[in-house]
Amino acid sequence: MKTSIALIGFMGTGKTGVGKALAEKLGKEFFELDxxxxxxxxxxxxxxxxxxxxxTFREFEIEAIKEVSKERNAVIACGxxxxxxxxxxxxxxxxxxxxxxxASPQVILRRTSRDAEERPLLAIANPALAIKELLRFRRxxxxxxxxxxxxxxxxxxxxxxxxxxxxxxxxxxxx
Ligand code: S3P
Numbered sequence: 164m165k166t167s168i169a170l171i172g173f174m175g176t177g178k179t180g181v182g183k184a185l186a187e188k189l190g191k192e193f194f195e196l197d198x199x200x201x202x203x204x205x206x207x208x209x210x211x212x213x214x215x216x217x218x219t220f221r222e223f224e225i226e227a228i229k230e231v232s233k234e235r236n237a238v239i240a241c242g243x244x245x246x247x248x249x250x251x252x253x254x255x256x257x258x259x260x261x262x263x264x265x266a267s268p269q270v271i272l273r274r275t276s277r278d279a280e281e282r283p284l285l286a287i288a289n290p291a292l293a294i295k296e297l298l299r300f301r302r303x304x305x306x307x308x309x310x311x312x313x314x315x316x317x318x319x320x321x322x323x324x325x326x327x328x329x330x331x332x333x334x335x336x337x338x
Contacts, residue, residue, distance in 0.1 A: 167191070167237040168331065169255045171308055172264035173298060174243040174282055175274035177315045181264065181323045182240035188324055195240045199227040212283035221248060228254055244284075246304035260334060262327055263309035266316045268294050310334050 168185065170178040179195060186193035197208055200223045204211050211220045225248055231239055232254040239259060245251040255261060266274070271294050280286050285293055306312075311330040315323050 164335075165258055165260050166235045167239060167259035168327070169232075169239045169241055169259040169261050170264060171241050171246055171252075171261060171305060172243065173266070173271060173294075173301065173305070174285065175271040176243075176264035176266045177274075177320065177323060178240040178243075178264055180320050181315070181327070182238050184320050185324050185327060186238035188328070189238070191236050191238045192234065193238050193240070194231050194234060196224065196227055196231070196242045196245065199231065200224055200242075203227060209280065209283050209286070217283075224248070225251060232258060234258065243301075246301065246308045252308045260331055261308055261310045262331070263305050263312040264323070265305070265312060265314045268298060270316045271298075 168191070170182050172178055182195065183193050185191075200211070200220070201207055203226065204223050206214070208220070211223065221244070224242060224245060228241070228245060228251045231237070235258055237259070239255070241255075252261065268291070272291050275282060275285055275294075276290065279290065284297065287293055311334045313323055313326045313330060318326070
């Protein structure tokens with residue numbers, strides 16, 4: 164029986180806020196990938212992208228997933244790009260049910276523009292276009308990785324948490 168939950172999904176779909184609330188509700192420990200990567204690298208995510216490039220960031224990400232995927236009874240909020248390397252999903256699936264959070268491009272733009280400079284992939288002249296193109300490219304990766312999916316566009320955090328719990332029960336009943 165899997166005891167952990169990994170939240171995947173595009174930037175701005177609510178992984179961090181929902182993850183914290185879900186962990187609290189279920190009495191599980193909360194882990195978030197990006198701060199773990201920043202600790203490993205000794206610098207912020209934008210600094211890693213700027214000084215070392217995305218490939219190096221992805222290598223840190225693979226290392227962080229390797230460690231955190233061993234945790235039992237955890238809620239893990241992943242970065243939006245973990246699905247790009249299949250090894251990450253294979254490792255997460257050993258202990259965790261994979262829940263994908265989705266949201267419309269408009270909602271993603273609104274949510275991510277609040278802290279735009281924290282996300283190097285969207286800190287550009289036309290973030291709306293970047294969101295559209297990245298979503299088009301990544302959608303099949305999210306769909307393939309997910310055990311179950313919750314659309315967060317119109318839901319507050321508590322409602323997303325309730326839906327996740329219901330969908331995991333449904334998923335466990337099926338598996
Ligand atoms: C990324 C998402 C970010 C962060 C990095 C790259 C991505 O995490 O890991 O900026 O490739 O989608 P959030 O999804 O938590 O914003």
